[in-house]
Amino acid sequence: AAFLVAPLQAADPLPSWNDGTTKQSIVDFVNKVTEEGSGDFVPVAERIAVFDNDGTLWSENPLPFQVIFAAAEIKRLLPEHPEWNDNAAVQAFIKSDVAALTANHNKGLLEVLALTHAGMSTDAYDQRVKDWLATAEHPRWKKPYSQCVYQPMIELLEYLRANDFQTWIVSGGGLSFMRVLSEQTYGIPPQQVIGSHGQATFEMKDGVPTLTKTLETVFVDDKAGKPAGIYQFIGRRPIAAFGNSDGDQAMLEYTTIDNPRPSFGMIIHHTDAEREYAYDAKPKSSGKLITALEAAPTHGWTVVDMKKDWETVLAE
Amino acid sequence: AAFLVAPLQAADPLPSWNDGTTKQSIVDFVNKVTEEGSGDFVPVAERIAVFDNDGTLWSENPLPFQVIFAAAEIKRLLPEHPEWNDNAAVQAFIKSDVAALTANHNKGLLEVLALTHAGMSTDAYDQRVKDWLATAEHPRWKKPYSQCVYQPMIELLEYLRANDFQTWIVSGGGLSFMRVLSEQTYGIPPQQVIGSHGQATFEMKDGVPTLTKTLETVFVDDKAGKPAGIYQFIGRRPIAAFGNSDGDQAMLEYTTIDNPRPSFGMIIHHTDAEREYAYDAKPKSSGKLITALEAAPTHGWTVVDMKKDWETVLAE
Ligand SMILES: [Ca+2]
Numbered sequence: 190a191a192f193l194v195a196p197l198q199a200a201d202p203l204p205s206w207n208d209g210t211t212k213q214s215i216v217d218f219v220n221k222v223t224e225e226g227s228g229d230f231v232p233v234a235e236r237i238a239v240f241d242n243d244g245t246l247w248s249e250n251p252l253p254f255q256v257i258f259a260a261a262e263i264k265r266l267l268p269e270h271p272e273w274n275d276n277a278a279v280q281a282f283i284k285s286d287v288a289a290l291t292a293n294h295n296k297g298l299l300e301v302l303a304l305t306h307a308g309m310s311t312d313a314y315d316q317r318v319k320d321w322l323a324t325a326e327h328p329r330w331k332k333p334y335s336q337c338v339y340q341p342m343i344e345l346l347e348y349l350r351a352n353d354f355q356t357w358i359v360s361g362g363g364l365s366f367m368r369v370l371s372e373q374t375y376g377i378p379p380q381q382v383i384g385s386h387g388q389a390t391f392e393m394k395d396g397v398p399t400l401t402k403t404l405e406t407v408f409v410d411d412k413a414g415k416p417a418g419i420y421q422f423i424g425r426r427p428i429a430a431f432g433n434s435d436g437d438q439a440m441l442e443y444t445t446i447d448n449p450r451p452s453f454g455m456i457i458h459h460t461d462a463e464r465e466y467a468y469d470a471k472p473k474s475s476g477k478l479i480t481a482l483e484a485a486p487t488h489g490w491t492v493v494d495m496k497k498d499w500e501t502v503l504a505e
Numbered sequence: 506a507a508f509l510v511a512p513l514q515a516a517d518p519l520p521s522w523n524d525g526t527t528k529q530s531i532v533d534f535v536n537k538v539t540e541e542g543s544g545d546f547v548p549v550a551e552r553i554a555v556f557d558n559d560g561t562l563w564s565e566n567p568l569p570f571q572v573i574f575a576a577a578e579i580k581r582l583l584p585e586h587p588e589w590n591d592n593a594a595v596q597a598f599i600k601s602d603v604a605a606l607t608a609n610h611n612k613g614l615l616e617v618l619a620l621t622h623a624g625m626s627t628d629a630y631d632q633r634v635k636d637w638l639a640t641a642e643h644p645r646w647k648k649p650y651s652q653c654v655y656q657p658m659i660e661l662l663e664y665l666r667a668n669d670f671q672t673w674i675v676s677g678g679g680l681s682f683m684r685v686l687s688e689q690t691y692g693i694p695p696q697q698v699i700g701s702h703g704q705a706t707f708e709m710k711d712g713v714p715t716l717t718k719t720l721e722t723v724f725v726d727d728k729a730g731k732p733a734g735i736y737q738f739i740g741r742r743p744i745a746a747f748g749n750s751d752g753d754q755a756m757l758e759y760t761t762i763d764n765p766r767p768s769f770g771m772i773i774h775h776t777d778a779e780r781e782y783a784y785d786a787k788p789k790s791s792g793k794l795i796t797a798l799e800a801a802p803t804h805g806w807t808v809v810d811m812k813k814d815w816e817t818v819l820a821e
């Protein structure tokens with residue numbers, strides 16, 4: 190009667206996670222908050238899970254992908270802008286000179302962002318991102334950036350949604366940039382993406398409704414900006430938070446400390462130079478992880494050891 | 506066999522709407538976009554409907570309810586603030602002197618907002634709104650403000666959701682204020698509310714995650730701010746928009762003009778002094794309606810004649 194019993198065993202919803210305490214902590218939490226009648230039960234409306242993006246859902250090396258997009262845009266637009274040949278920020282970009290770009294509180298980076306992420310209609314911007322995603326390849330993995338995502342995290346997103354969680358992105362990256370790919374790549378609709386952004390403006394232009402991207406009143410969705418962004422966009426405290434750097438610490442604290450509901454915090458520790466990258470205190474680009482890693486045991490945050498806990502890293 | 510046939514007839518989802526072209530325009534639109542295989546079919550993910558709040562979902566007279574809340578807060582806190590006896594804005598509030606409050610680009614109103622809507626934790630603010638909702642009564646209808654909502658609009662929200670629309674509030678009112686009541690009153694969760702807001706700040710205070718309300722970088726979700734707010738929070742164009750004043754015109758334009766999807770726009774015209782209030786060009790408080798009403802025929806927006814189209818006005 191084996192064939193009668195087999196279908197009753199649920200398939201493993203997290204096949205890319207190796208068995209162990211890390212995987213078990215996720216499953217235990219989900220079982221706990223979804224068990225009706227238990228004291229830990231959380232109503233569906235409050236099952237909010239928030240995910241950092243760069244280094245948590247997809248890779249952030251050799252540079253955050255949005256920075257690579259900006260560099261590609263600069264190269265593409267350069268022939269129309271001879272004045273950029275005398276622009277230090279633009280030149281640093283073309284040479285991928287990270288030190289020059291991030292010096293002086295990211296002055297060069299912000300200058301290039303202004304040239305590539307503002308002053309056009311939101312539709313025109315979206316099309317530029319789509320065009321880039323359709324043609325650009327990751328230098329190491331030789332495939333589109335939208336495929337350089339972590340298979341275990343894709344499974345985790347689906348597992349949480351199957352248990353009636355609402356999954357959100359809460360990233361320091363650009364709100365508009367991520368929205369172009371969030372639905373297809375992560376199953377996360379645009380209205381569940383929170384990110385850094387300037388205030389877009391609206392006007393009727395020759396009878397056509399037109400939204401224009403600006404860098405006015407920029408909101409930086411990083412560090413303390415993450416819980417502030419969650420409050421602004423969601424207005425409800427998450428019960429699960431996933432990140433990979435000190436920039437996620439405030440979001441993890443907001444989610445897990447003094448929360449009247451059961452809560453879950455997780456940090457992805459990049460320990461796998463062979464299959465992905467290995468970094469924490471001294472990352473090559475973004476993703477510095479020192480204080481959040483130190484605070485993890487105190488607050489009961491689960492730390493993913495990528496090399497040990499992930500059976501697969503990149504989605505195929 | 507009548508009893509066998511009767512249950513097969515769908516119950517009217519909009520019983521508080523009188524039969525006629527207004528009601529029919531809603532039903533026709535919903536049928537059109539939900540009919541699979543038709544050229545007008547809109548996928549579920551794109552069925553976004555946006556609603557103004559004051560004067561569209563609930564009454565805005567004798568003053569917008571949030572203003573009445575602010576006045577109540579001033580009265581409640583006055584004993585602790587003897588300095589307010591010399592404050593002109595506070596005194597105008599106590600006397601319900603609308604002219605004085607709205608003079609000079611709402612200077613007095615904003616001053617009182619700063620005293621009643623900022624400088625406290627978000628939890629403390631929410632509790633204040635809850636306390637007020639639990640005790641205050643509308644001066645005319647003698648019932649809680651959260652019950653001074655339009656029954657036809659409650660039915661419309663439910664009807665749209667039953668057809669897999671996601672319903673959003675897009676109001677000039679305060680984001681945090683509306684969120685306290687949106688879920689229970691309208692079935693709209695906090696993450697589907699867009700409103701005016703200052704940027705909240707986050708910090709760990711004596712080990713406790715704390716969000717504080719401020720009036721920094723205030724976003725005014727009115728007029729052109731409505732489509733800008735929709736872009737910021739939703740990132741997707743609505744296919745249906747409902748409002749009652751010129752402040753909703755940009756949102757109606759954004760929703761219905763040059764939209765590749767079929768779309769629907771509706772204006773609630775307050776024509777019923779007996780059961781509610783009658784106003785348009787010269788409202789007693791908020792809700793001025795001139796240009797949007799003029800533009801309605803051009804853009805095919807349905808205009809609700811409250812007196813004629815609504816069988817019931819207030820929810821019981
Ligand atoms: Ca990150």
Ligand SMILES: [Ca+2]
Binds near residue numbers: 557748749750792
């Ligand atoms: Ca209104």
